[in-house]
Amino acid sequence: MQEKDIYSELSSIRNLMERSSKFISLSGLSGIMAGIYALIGAFVSYKIVYTKHTGLEYRDYYISDPKILWQLFLIALVVLILSLITGIWLTIKQARKKGENFWNPVSKRLLSSLAIPLITGGLFILILLYRGNYSIIASACLLFYGLALIAGSHYTFTDVKWLGICEIALGLLSTLFPGYGIIFWTIGFGILHIVYGSVMHFKYNK
Template identity: 55%
Template sequence: MKQEDLIHEIGQIRSMMERSSKFMSISGLSGVLIGCVALLGALLGYYMVYGTKSEFGYRDYYILDTGIIFKLALIAIVVLLISVAIGVLMAKAKAKKAGQTIWNTTSKALLKAMAIPLISGGLFCLILMSQGDYGLIASSLLIFYGLALTAASVFTFKEVRVLGILEIALGLLALALPGYGIWFWALGFGVLHIIYGMIVHEKYEK
C-alpha cells in the first residue's frame, strides 16, 4: 500500500471515529422551523408590548403590568415547548432513517453539557422577573443559551459552536441596549436559527 493510500485510510478511520462520537441526528430543517416559531413568538410579544402603531426606536424604560408579563412568559413557554417538540420529533425521524436511536451515550452527554447553563439561565431570569428587572431578561436568555450551545458543540456539529458564540455576542449587545430586547430575541432565536438550520441542511443532509 502506498503512503498516500495509507494516509487516506487513516483519515477515513479517524473521520468515522469522530462521527461515531458525535450526535449527528439534529435536523437542519428543525432549526429553520424553530427559528420561524421564535419569530412568530417575538412578533406576538412585540405587538403585546408596543401595539400595532409603534415605531422602531430605543426604549430605556419598562412600565409593564403583571398581566403583560404573564402573557409574555406564556408566549416564551409555548415557543420553548413547540421548539423542543419539533427538535425531538425531527431528530427521531432522522435517526430512524439512518437506523439509529437518538437516546444514546452521546446524546446523554450532550444534554448534560447543556443542562447547567440552561437551568442556571432559567433560574437567573426568574430572579430578574421577581425583582422587576425585565430589561435584562432577553439578553440573559441569549447569553446562557449561547453558553449551553458552546458546551454542547463538543458532541455534535461544529456549526453549533458558531451559533452559540453568535448568541452570546447578541446577548451582550442586548445587555448594552436593553431597549431593543425583543429585536435581539428575534435575531438570536429566530434569524440565527434559520440561517444555522439552512447551513446544516445544505452541508450534512443533501
C-alpha cells in the same frame, strides 16, 4: 495495500471515531422551524408590547406590567415547547435515516452539557423576575443560551459553537439597549436559527 485502499481505510476509521465521539444526527430543519416559531412569537409579542403610535420606542411601563409579562412568558413557553417537540422529532427521524440510535452515550453527554447552562440561566431569569429586574431578561436568555450551545458543541458539529458565539454577542449588545429586547430576541432566536438551520441542512442533511 495500495495507497487508495489505505486512504479509504483511514477515512473509515476517522468516521467511526467521529460517530463515537460526536452526535451528528442534529436536524437542520429543526433549527429552521425553531426560527420560524420564534419569528411568529416575536411578532405577537411586538403587537402586545408596542403600538403603531410608538414604533420601536422604549416602553418602560409595559416592562413592569404583570399582565404583559405573563403574556410574553406564555408566548415564550409555547415557542419553546413547539421548538423542543419539533427538534426531537426531526432529530430522531434524522438519526433513523442514518441508521443511528438517538439515545446513546454521546447524546446523553450532549444533553448534560446543554442542561447545566440552560438550567442555571432559567433559575437566574426567575430570580430576575422575582427581583423585578425585567430589563435584562432578554439579554440573559441570549447569553445563557449561547453558553449552552458552546458547551454542547464539544459533542456535535462545530457549527453549533459559532451559533453560540453569535448568541452571546447579541446578548451582550442587548444589555446596551434594554428597551429593545424583542428585537434582539427576533434576531437571536429567529433569524440566526433560520440561517444556522439552513447551513446545517444543506451541509449535513442532504
